[in-house]
Amino acid sequence: MTDRLDPGRPVTHEGMQATREIKDVQDKIAFGDSLEHLEWDGIRELDYPPPRWWVLTFIGTILFAALWMVLYPSWPTPFGTWRGVLGYDQREVVAEDVARAEEARAPLVGAIGAAELAGIQSDPGLMNYALRGGQVAFNNNCAQCHALGGAGQGFFPSLADDNWIWGGTPEQIEYTIRHGIRNGGDEARDNIMPNFGADQILTREQIQDVTEYVLSLTGRSRSAEAAERGATLYAENCAACHGEGGAGLQELGGPRLNDAIWLYGGDRNSVFNQIYRPKLGVMPAFGERLDDATIKMLVLYVHSLGGGQ
Ligand code: HEC
Numbered sequence: 001m002t003d004r005l006d007p008g009r010p011v012t013h014e015g016m017q018a019t020r021e022i023k024d025v026q027d028k029i030a031f032g033d034s035l036e037h038l039e040w041d042g043i044r045e046l047d048y049p050p051p052r053w054w055v056l057t058f059i060g061t062i063l064f065a066a067l068w069m070v071l072y073p074s075w076p077t078p079f080g081t082w083r084g085v086l087g088y089d090q091r092e093v094v095a096e097d098v099a100r101a102e103e104a105r106a107p108l109v110g111a112i113g114a115a116e117l118a119g120i121q122s123d124p125g126l127m128n129y130a131l132r133g134g135q136v137a138f139n140n141n142c143a144q145c146h147a148l149g150g151a152g153q154g155f156f157p158s159l160a161d162d163n164w165i166w167g168g169t170p171e172q173i174e175y176t177i178r179h180g181i182r183n184g185g186d187e188a189r190d191n192i193m194p195n196f197g198a199d200q201i202l203t204r205e206q207i208q209d210v211t212e213y214v215l216s217l218t219g220r221s222r223s224a225e226a227a228e229r230g231a232t233l234y235a236e237n238c239a240a241c242h243g244e245g246g247a248g249l250q251e252l253g254g255p256r257l258n259d260a261i262w263l264y265g266g267d268r269n270s271v272f273n274q275i276y277r278p279k280l281g282v283m284p285a286f287g288e289r290l291d292d293a294t295i296k297m298l299v300l301y302v303h304s305l306g307g308g309q
């Protein structure tokens with residue numbers, strides 16, 4: 001038989017016919033009469049049954065799926081999703097994981113909640129935990145405004161330098177975080193710079209003079225005379241909030257005007273516009289949203305960023 005199927009033999013019509021006949025006999029022996037042979041234009045299609053291993057695997061997958069659907073949540077129905085006889089619920093699994101994590105955290109968080117800031121600072125283990133917890137809380141709650149690492153962006157001040165509008169001691173930082181700034185809350189930090197131009201408190205010329213004085217504080221005045229006129233106006237109208245010589249006044253949130261750090265721009269136009277019709281920053285209060293321990297961790301983290309006083 002192998003002789004006749006020798007692949008080296010030249011393929012002839014008779015040869016193919018003979019091969020086909022042999023295959024027919026083999027099929028007859030293997031499958032009896034159940035095998036159908038279709039013939040289209042001389043091309044035969046043999047309807048072999050699928051191999052047993054394949055059929056078993058196929059049935060196996062169907063059974064597996066059926067069993068899964070009985071055991072686990074699977075099938076949406078008009079009356080709600082089938083919950084499965086095992087009662088497995090991924091939400092519960094997550095809730096349990098979270099509860100376990102909370103439990104593991106509880107001693108440290110409890111200790112932080114109970115301790116004074118100074119007490120935390122003097123305990124290296126607690127302090128380390130507080131700084132890392134503070135960083136996470138900062139990224140979640142503050143970084144969208146103050147940028148990662150408190151670097152500041154746009155009108156949102158840097159918290160990583162030693163230039164503070166409202167103060168950089170832990171207590172001052174805590175107050176700012178708890179009550180926020182100009183958010184309408186009763187205890188929010190609140191101080192409104194008057195609209196000197198828009199409300200006609202000063203004339204345009206006077207505002208130009210006082211702008212000149214402000215620029216002179218950083219050595220950028222173009223007219224000593226105007227700056228001198230501006231100095232008088234400054235003492236009368238501005239020093240109450242911005243301090244003598246633009247030194248700043250943290251109790252009132254009046255920023256320093258004698259350094260190179262500007263919230264709203266330090267060029268002539270920006271300073272003029274700020275005096276004419278001031279921009280004022282707003283920050284939400286976090287005292288109600290975050291628990292005590294988280295706020296303490298935030299205070300310590302912000303205080304550690306570089307400019308803590
Ligand atoms: C929606 C934006 C926003 C969010 C969120 C925000 N802040 Fe502020 N924050 C501000 C603005 C604006 C100011 C400056 C207000 C001003 O000009 O007086 C500020 C000021 C501060 C100050 C005072 C800076 C200084 O120089 O005295 C601190 C401290 C501070 N933020 C900490 C935080 C912390 C911590 C968080 C997160 C819990 C936070 N902020 C979330 C907008 C925000």
Ligand code: HEC
Pocket residue numbers: 165191192193194196210211214233234237238239240241242252253254255257261262263264265266271274275278279280281282
């Ligand atoms: C009632 C208090 C108050 C008075 C009076 C006041 N300011 Fe202000 N000024 C502020 C506060 C508060 C801010 C900061 C606003 C903020 O943080 O968003 C500010 C911001 C500024 C800024 C912007 C600083 C920056 O970093 O960009 C300039 C410039 C300025 N004031 C100049 C003046 C001048 C000049 C006068 C007097 C003509 C004056 N201010 C009077 C409270 C005052």
